[in-house]
Amino acid sequence: MPATVAEHQRRVLELLRPLATLGAETVPLAEAVHRVLAEDLPAPISLPSFDNSQMDGYAVRSSDFADAGHGGGSVGTVRLQVGAAIPAGVAPAPLGPGYAAPIMTGAMLPQGADAVVPIEQASPDTFFPDYEDGSRVVALPAGTPPDQFVRRTGSDIAAGATALRAGTVLQAPQLGLLAALGMAKVKVRKRPTILLLATGDEVVQPGEPLPPGRIYDANTTLLRTSLEDAGVLVRNCRLLADEVGPFLDQLRRDLHEGHVDLIVTAGGISKGAYEVVRQALADQPVEFTSVAMQPGGPQAIGLVDSVPFLGFPGNPVSGLVSFEMFLRPALAALTGYPPPRPELTARLTETAASPRGKYQVRRGVYSDDGSVRLVGGAGSHLVHALAEANALVHIPDGTAGIEAGEKVRIWLLDRPQQRMTEEGNS
Known part of the structure; x- marks a missing residue:
């Protein structure tokens, strides 16, 4: 009697449970997209790491605005002497009482300043071409409160706070945060390594001449791209003929040449006369079974030389549906990536x-x-x-x-x- 979809999903999950304990590796940020964070990550610095201006304008002391209208200014404005300009990327000198320092967006707030007045609210509403002789005066609106247009140190995240939790899938926003925190590398969970083999005497590689009765191979492209999209490493991807000896020889060479966490095959698992995978693995603990699903009824599951093995049908849509119904959900549950389909x-x-x-x-x-x-x-x-x-x-x-x-x-x-x-x- 065919297994139900739910029963086969549970079997695949159990077969692949070792994938949950593959360990971790450290990679550059540029190679970490779609990877899963291996550990909680504390912020090594605060963001922002210093008080800075949110606007182009004037850095001021709010205490200078306490007596608006005195000192020659008109009612509702305060006249302040213009100090040295503060571009982004410099450590400014302290700001004394009665001074306003031209400051650019993102520039460090000088000691003594606690607010910023946007340039659009100043009179004149453009910066002076020079500031060195101390003769420039600017009129600014009264009532400027402390912290106006100031980004305070640690207002995004404080040093030592958890920046990202273990298990987070690293996408552009998360990698941008790590870069802003000064991190060039990150520890992520290792990805499963998969050997993918497609079979069929009738199948021809795309780009080659197509003899009568033959078809082009879609399985290796369809399944490889699906596997890679699911965050695994496809170490080898081969198209093999329906010959038991050469199939076994190539399989053993691939297993000998490097570590493999999972073998996936496409084709050769049904009850026809030329089912090479079924014939080649007859002495292995592999079950060639049927699932009550359309498409994708024939399935194979087990171990080949102690390596987990899944066999999918050879029709391209059947193979992809099998991947989506059985392998992709197991990868998501055990490794944290890919995310479940909405x-x-x-x-x-x-x-x-x-x-x-x-x-x-x-x-x-x-x-x-x-x-x-x-x-x-x-x-x-x-x-x-x-x-x-x-x-x-x-x-x-x-x-x-x-x-x-x-x-x-x-x-x-x-x-x-x-x-x-x-x-x-x-």
Whole structure:
């Protein structure tokens, strides 16, 4: 009796549980995108690391504004002597009472200053061309409070506070934070190393002549890019013929040449006469089984020379659906990356039939109006429909179909697409 999808998902998770303990490595920030942080990370410095100006303007002492209207200024303004300008990147001299220092955005606030008046509020509202003779005077609005337009030390994060937690997936914002904290490297969890083998005498490498009865190989490209997108290292990716001896020889060479955490194959696991993977691994603790799922019914799971092994069907859509349903979720659960596919409920735009005893996974286009349109049929060879889809549509076992307008569960593969009307296309 075929296993259910949930049963096979649990088996894959248990098989791959060692991936949760692969250890850690330190890599440059440029190589850390999509990697998972291995440990809590305290901030080595404060951000900002010094009080600085939020605006181009004048650094002032708010105490100079306590008696607005005195000293020759008109009511509502304060006249202050202009001090030396403060560009970004310098340590300024202290600011004395009665002075205003031209300061640029991000520049260090001088000792004694506790506020900034934007240049737009000054009279004149442009900076003087020189400041050295001490004769320049600027009128600034009264009522300037302490801390106005000042970025205080540690207002973003204080030194010693936790910047990022272990398990954080490092994307551009997180890597930007680490760079701002002065960190050139980061400790991340090691990625699983995967050996990918596709099989088939009928398969030809893209770019080569296509003889009659042959097809181009889509599996190595489809599965390799999917695996790499899921954050693993694909150490080798090969297309092999349906010959048991050469298949085993190449497999053993690949295992001997370097560490492998998981072997994945595409094709050769069904009950046909030329199922090379099934024949080659007959003496290994590998189970060639069936899952009540369409597409992707044939599956293989076990160990090959003590290395975890998963065998996917050879039809390209079946292989990708198998990856999405079984391997990708296990990687997310055990290694922290990739993130789970966003799951939504959507309104089906048409009736969909389904084998009652099978969990059907259809391809669809989800639109931002909350509807999902099926593309292609249920067949496992429809690569063009797969390329058009941005969602996997789940039709659970035990149902003979779903009517148009009913809700279905979907996994988003890409961002929603705006549904276009005929008028919009014209």
